[in-house]
Amino acid sequence: xxxxxxxxxxxxxxxxxxxxxxxxxxxxxxxxxxxxxxxxxxxxxxxxxxxxxxxxxxxxxxxxxxxxxxxxxxxxxxxxxxxxxxxxxxxxxxxxxxxxxxxxxxxxxxxxxxxxxxxxxxxxxxxxxxxxxxxxxxxxxxxxxxxxxxxxxxxxxxxxxxxxxxxxxxxxxxxxxxxxxxxxxxxxxxxxxxxxxxxxxxxxxxxxxxxxxxxxxxxxxxxxxxxxxxxxxxxxxxxxxxxxxxxxxxxxxxxxxxxxxxxxxxxxxxxxxxxxxxxxxxxxxxxxxxxxxxxxxxxxxxxxxxxxxxxxxxxxxxxxxxxxxxxxxxxxxxxxxxxxxxxxxxxxxxxxxxxxxxxxxxxxxxxxxxxxxxxxxxxxxxxxxx
Amino acid sequence: xxxxxxxxxxxxxxxxxxxxxxxxxxxxxxxxxxxxxxxxxxxxxxxxxxxxxxxxxxxxxxxxxxxxxxxxxxxxxxxxxxxxxxxxxxxxxxxxxxxxxxxxxxxxxxxxxxxxxxxxxxxxxxxxxxxxxxxxxxxxxxxxxxxxxxxxxxxxxxxxxx
Numbered sequence: 247x248x249x250x251x252x253x254x255x256x257x258x259x260x261x262x263x264x265x266x267x268x269x270x271x272x273x274x275x276x277x278x279x280x281x282x283x284x285x286x287x288x289x290x291x292x293x294x295x296x297x298x299x300x301x302x303x304x305x306x307x308x309x310x311x312x313x314x315x316x317x318x319x320x321x322x323x324x325x326x327x328x329x330x331x332x333x334x335x336x337x338x339x340x341x342x343x344x345x346x347x348x349x350x351x352x353x354x355x356x357x358x359x360x361x362x363x364x365x366x367x368x369x370x371x372x373x374x375x376x377x378x379x380x381x382x383x384x385x386x387x388x389x390x391x392x393x394x395x396x397x398x399x400x401x402x403x404x405x406x407x408x409x410x411x412x413x414x415x416x417x418x419x420x421x422x423x424x425x426x427x428x429x430x431x432x433x434x435x436x437x438x439x440x441x442x443x444x445x446x447x448x449x450x451x452x453x454x455x456x457x458x459x460x461x462x463x464x465x466x467x468x469x470x471x472x473x474x475x476x477x478x479x480x481x482x483x484x485x486x487x488x489x490x491x492x493x494x495x496x497x498x499x500x501x502x503x504x505x506x507x508x509x510x511x512x513x514x515x516x517x518x519x520x521x522x523x524x525x526x527x528x529x530x531x532x533x534x535x536x537x538x539x540x541x542x543x544x545x546x547x548x549x550x551x552x553x554x555x556x557x558x559x560x561x562x563x564x565x566x567x568x569x570x571x572x573x574x575x576x577x578x579x580x581x582x583x584x585x586x587x588x589x590x591x592x593x594x595x596x597x598x599x600x601x602x603x604x605x606x607x608x609x610x611x612x613x614x615x616x617x618x619x620x621x622x623x624x625x626x627x628x629x630x631x632x
Numbered sequence: 633x634x635x636x637x638x639x640x641x642x643x644x645x646x647x648x649x650x651x652x653x654x655x656x657x658x659x660x661x662x663x664x665x666x667x668x669x670x671x672x673x674x675x676x677x678x679x680x681x682x683x684x685x686x687x688x689x690x691x692x693x694x695x696x697x698x699x700x701x702x703x704x705x706x707x708x709x710x711x712x713x714x715x716x717x718x719x720x721x722x723x724x725x726x727x728x729x730x731x732x733x734x735x736x737x738x739x740x741x742x743x744x745x746x747x748x749x750x751x752x753x754x755x756x757x758x759x760x761x762x763x764x765x766x767x768x769x770x771x772x773x774x775x776x777x778x779x780x781x782x783x784x785x786x787x788x789x790x791x792x793x794x
Contacts (some may be wrong), residue, residue, distance in 0.1 A: 267792040280792035370794045419794075537633065537641065541657035548656045593792060614657075 258374045262597035266581065270591040277620050278591040282419060284483035284564070285611045289531040292482060292524045299519035306515060310507040312340025312491070313518045319525035320491050324474070327451075328464045336496040339503050340513045340521075344449040344477040344490035346506070349375045351445045351473045351492060352411070354501040356381040360410040365396045366599025367567070368415040369447065373599075384409070387601035390569065393558050394423035398432035405436070411443050414462060417450035420598045420607035421567040422543075422560025427460045434465045444472040449490070452481035452532050455540045456561040463493075470495050473502075478517075480563075481532050482524045487517035539564050542610040542617055553625040554632070564611045567595065571604040573631050581606060587630075588623035635660055639668055640677070645778070647681035686781050688773070696725075696741050696770040697748050699756065700734040702763040711735060714761045723751055734766070745769065 263280075270276055287293075311317065317334035325331050332338050341347040348371055356362065358380040364372045365386040376383040384404050388394045401412060414433070416425040425433075437444055444462055451459040463469045477490025492502060506512075546566050550557045557568035570580045577594035584590050593609075595602030610617060638658055642649060651669070655662040672678045687694040703714050711729050718738055719727040726739040738756070742748040752767050774782050 261794060263792055263794050267790075270791050276791070278791045281789050282793040283789060285787065285789070533633075537638065541642070544657055544659050545653075591792060597794070 254378065254380075258377055261370045263370065263593060266591075266593060266597065269582065270585060273585055273589055273591070276585060276589040276591050277616065277623065279608045279610075279612060279617070279620050280591045280593045281609050281611055282565075283485040283611060284480060284535065285613065286483040286535055288482060288484050288487070288520075289524075289528060291527060292484070292520050292531075295523035296487075296516045296520035299516055304515055304519055308340075308512045308515050308518055310339070310503055310512055311335075312338075312513055313515075313522065316340055316518050316522050316525075317491075319522055320493070323525050324461075324463075324493065327458070328461045330461070330463050330469055332493045333496070337499055338491060338493045339499060339506065340518060341477075341490045341492055341506065342510055342513050343479060343488045344447060344475050345371055346510065347473070347475040347477075347490050347492040347502075348372065348445065348447060349378075350502040350505050351475065351494075351498075352376055352379040352381065353505055354498060355443060355473075356410055359408060361406060361408040363401060363404055363409060363412045363442075365400075365413065365415060367394070367418075367420050367595060367602035367605070368413070368598055369419050370598065372413050372415070372447075381411075382408070385599060385601075387599075388421070388423070390558055390605075393560075394418060394421040394567070395425055395429050396433060397429070398436045401433060401436050405440050405442070409440065409442060411445055412437060414444050414446040416446075416448070417454055417459065417562025419450065419563050420565050420593070420595065420602065420605075422563045422565045424454055424456070424459070424560075424562035425462075427465075430460060430462045430465060434462060434468050437471060438467055442471070444468070446472050446474050448474060448476045450480050450563040451476060453536060453539060453564060454562045455536070455543060459562075473498060478521050478524055482521075482528050483535065484517070484520070484524065487514065487520060489513055489517040489521050539610060542612070542614060545614060545617060546608065546610055546621070549621045549625075553621070553628055555624075555628060564609055566608050566610065567602075567605050568608065569605055573628075577603055577606055584624070584627050588627045590620055590623040590627070635664065636668055636672065639665065639672075643678070643681075647683075684777055684779055686773070693743055694741060695743065695745055695748050696739065696773075697752075698768045698770065699738040699740060699752060700766040700768075701736040701738055701756065702734045702765075703736060703759075703761045704763060705735075706761065714759065717759060718756065721751070721755065723747075 317338045320338050321332050321334040352375045356379050360381045361384045362376040362381045363386055364383050365388050373383045386400050386404055446462050448461055463472045463474050473492055473494040475492050478484040547559060550568055555568045557566055560566055577596050581592055581594045593607040595605030595607060651662050651666050655665045705711050706713055715727050715736060718724060723740055723742055724738055725741050728737040730737050740748055752765055757765055
């Protein structure tokens with residue numbers, strides 16, 4: 247028989263998280279701080295709208311681009327948070343999670359051999375998606391001394407004639423880093439100068455703890471060069487609903503919708519009805535969750551200081567990214583031993599790119615009680631290492 | 633959000649938290665938090681640090697009832713004086729002035745059905761200004777003070793996700 251598998255896919259290495267997941271699952275009594283989704287339930291009024299839409303029999307496809315009402319709400323939302331106006335008909339469409347939008351944006355925009363700049367550590371899907379789109383991923387290694395922010399110089403160092411796209415993953419998973427307006431202005435200047443496009447993954451935009459999130463689309467000249475990707479998973483605790491959106495220039499959206507229409511048809515209808523309610527009446531829920539995440543964030547940073555773990559202060563998402571370099575182990579060794587000896591699961595930093603080596607990702611999408619129990623275990627482990 | 637509001641949000645759910653931990657969660661100095669707590673106690677904003685107990689899980693018998701009370705307000709005193717006469721009984725746990733079909737909502741705790749019934753017929757109904765009462769016994773508490781009593785939170789997420 248012929249080999250059934252295509253070479254391009256085989257060559258993509260599986261997510262480092264998957265490997266670790268299997269080990270954790272076999273460990274009985276393990277506490278995990280390895281989850282990349284909120285611990286809150288979707289607020290009831292949002293779930294209720296989903297249920298209501300089912301009762302009313304709203305069980306058909308929506309248009310490829312998504313419910314008009316939802317696109318209008320997305321447009322209103324971006325307008326009130328970033329002061330930028332997107333046409334809900336031509337410049338916004340609804341996707342199956344932010345992750346679909348990442349995939350589509352890359353597939354719609356690159357030709358074979360185009361280079362895509364991907365800052366790491368970052369979410370695991372940019373690099374494989376770029377490869378599947380026949381592009382060449384070029385990694386920018388973010389540095390702790392810059393609080394894991396992207397600098398204009400780092401972009402300039404990697405730009406070539408073939409560079410077409412810069413992925414901008416902030417607020418960042420796994421580091422928790424955010425980009426301030428000044429940081430973005432410097433990046434925007436390079437992007438315009440070098441005639442690049444930006445894919446800005448802002449899925450954690452509602453979870454910032456030092457002032458409001460600034461999107462690069464709010465800077466002059468950037469709306470026409472940016473695909474803004476966001477969604478409902480993190481802000482409204484709606485991961486399982488699989489709903490996100492992309493906003494950008496109409497010519498690019500048209501092509502993205504074309505792929506979407508053939509591959510997906512439309513995002514889940516129930517989720518879309520629920521999401522309308524989220525955008526209309528969900529601000530208080532987001533504020534409540536943000537407040538609780540912030541308490542946990544402060545608690546963890548305080549605990550790290552107490553037990554002697556170095557960590558820069560992250561102001562976004564729900565992750566902290568402490569350094570474990572002082573213990574003379576790789577991230578994999580550290581995490582495996584922590585799991586074996588104390589039954590505490592955290593994710594090795596190198597799962598998010600080679601430059602995440604020497605760090606671990608700890609999620610604080612857990613109740614304070616959970617975090618306290620986990621910190622006891624972490625403290626015992628670190629005491630033994632010292 | 634003000635420090636005050638944040639403190640209240642936290643201690644409303646967890647009154648056992650100490651000043652040190654509060655200060656960590658809020659990113660504020662301990663002395664600031666301690667002063668705010670003291671001030672809010674003095675101002676009567678914080679009225680107590682009670683414990684939520686699901687008595688139905690113990691072997692101690694408790695009966696709770698809601699009583700709708702219609703009264704004749706008194707000239708110059710309105711409802712305050714009659715409310716006071718009612719809330720002074722130790723078995724009365726809450727008294728609210730209501731809009732709508734009746735005037736006072738009285739929440740009562742007793743050991744037995746008879747005890748509650750006796751209180752209503754002997755003490756409450758016999759007050760001069762009380763016109764009528766309607767007693768509703770609580771059969772089961774599902775949620776109280778924002779806490780779901782019926783079931784425990786269970787984390788059903790995958791253990792590790794990107």
